[in-house]
Amino acid sequence: MRVVPVPGVTQHAISVAGVSHAYARPDAGVVQTLNSVSLDIRKGELLCLIGPSGCGKSTLLNIIGGLVSPTAGEVRVNGQPVRGPAPKEVAYVFQENTLFPWNTILENIKVALEFQGVPVSERQDRANQAIEAVGLSEFAHSYPHQLSGGMKQRASLARALSLQTDILLMDEPFAALDEQTRTYLGEELSVLLAATNKTIVLVTHSLTEAVFLADRVVVMTARPAEIKATINVNTGHPREPSFTTSAEFSDLRNDLYALLRDEIEKTVGGFVGRAAARDRERRAVAGEGGARS
């Protein structure tokens, strides 16, 4: 199934067609991480990938970004097949702090612009704009280690925004932060991104984050990852903090957890489900015997 761009019709920003990925590990033979994943992402959509730890969500993200090659299938960005990093079209925010510790925040962003090939004359202005957009102007000349974890991630976001790409890939950007900070940055992100009309793919572990931010949540299975289900969140951006207390929000969150639960159990080798199954079985047997109601 290949998406052929049709002139005049809205083209998908990202189109993932039958992508599989496997790698060889010295101790465990071949590990299959992705199994024939197909996914179309609309322009301006915010799509969340959620799944059990280690299921291959990040691998899928890296394949979309051209940092990892799929063993089968193809990814197209703006109709063009992905052959490697496409810094003009795709920007990244990674989980942990990936700012260069030897550069200030401002220098970090200017180096990013240099890497992307932006002329020297434009770098200063674009870097300042991006820093202002995330509210870090005061800290432009600080080194990353002088900032809190939340500020560092904001600076990473500023770096990604300064590249002015249509597509933003975020790999668990708030995972290393405490919950309050994470919630707050999520709200900020919703406001910030509502104004940019970027296409965003966000990998997350957090159900709350997924429902709060996404237009569409893609639930992935345990390894080898396939797409298990897709959930639409039909509330417009930017979303108010009050959205998290709505009935719609908790329904969606519960649906999502129900979908994920089996997969998480497979990953962690949990006993809750198995114990419950045994219990049911025992009851059924007892029921047949007529000993209990």
Add this chain to the structure above:
Amino acid sequence: MKRRRFDWRARAIQIGFVVALLLLWYYLGRSGAVSAIFLPQLPRVAEKFIQIVQSASFYNNLAVTLFELIVAVAIASLFGLSIGYLVGRSRYGVLVFEPLLAGIFAVPIIVFLPLFMLFFGIDIESKIAFGATYAFFPIVLNTIGGISQVDPRFITVSHSMGANERQLFRRVLLPAALPVIVTGLRIGATIGFLAILGSEMIAGLRGLGSRISNLAEGMNTAEMFAYIVFVIILAGILNLTLSTMQRRFDEPKSAS
């Protein structure tokens, strides 16, 4: 890494220790318990020191040794940095060459000094070659270590933003590896200095090392000690310069 607070007491004890040593030297010489041939009197050494720093032959010897050191360290840096970079960039290269180079460095290369004399003659060329050989190893090993231990996430991030090899080197690998590389340069220069002085003393025509061994052979211990004091001061200056340099490179990462 937090910077240690300056501790006056520790510094006072250090100075006191050196002063005590000098006093011991002074009184041992004055009491006549130790022959002046083995341990010349401190005032005699001071006198000789003032004499030699006013003599032309001293400056010739100093110039020879410093020239040898500078050329040796330059050669060692050229090869050490470039080979270290090439090896450090490849995981397989590190796997193969890092243990090999570390193994050769563990060999006491001084036993090959006669070979250096055969190849390069008895004058400064053999001292430069020998000093450069010794200085090369810490430089190449630290460069390999520094380059190969750059956090791979920084490299991934840079590639994702479109960095080419030259930009990657200049903006990521070099700044990330610099503190380790500068440490290598410091150790290389120190060991190179040692190797040059040693090879001059064993077989040399010119330079501070050969002057010291000539004076020892002529039983001219007071002047020999004056030269030794000078070499100690020189080594101190060298070390101070290099460690100041090193601190400067460490700063952006550790400043608080």
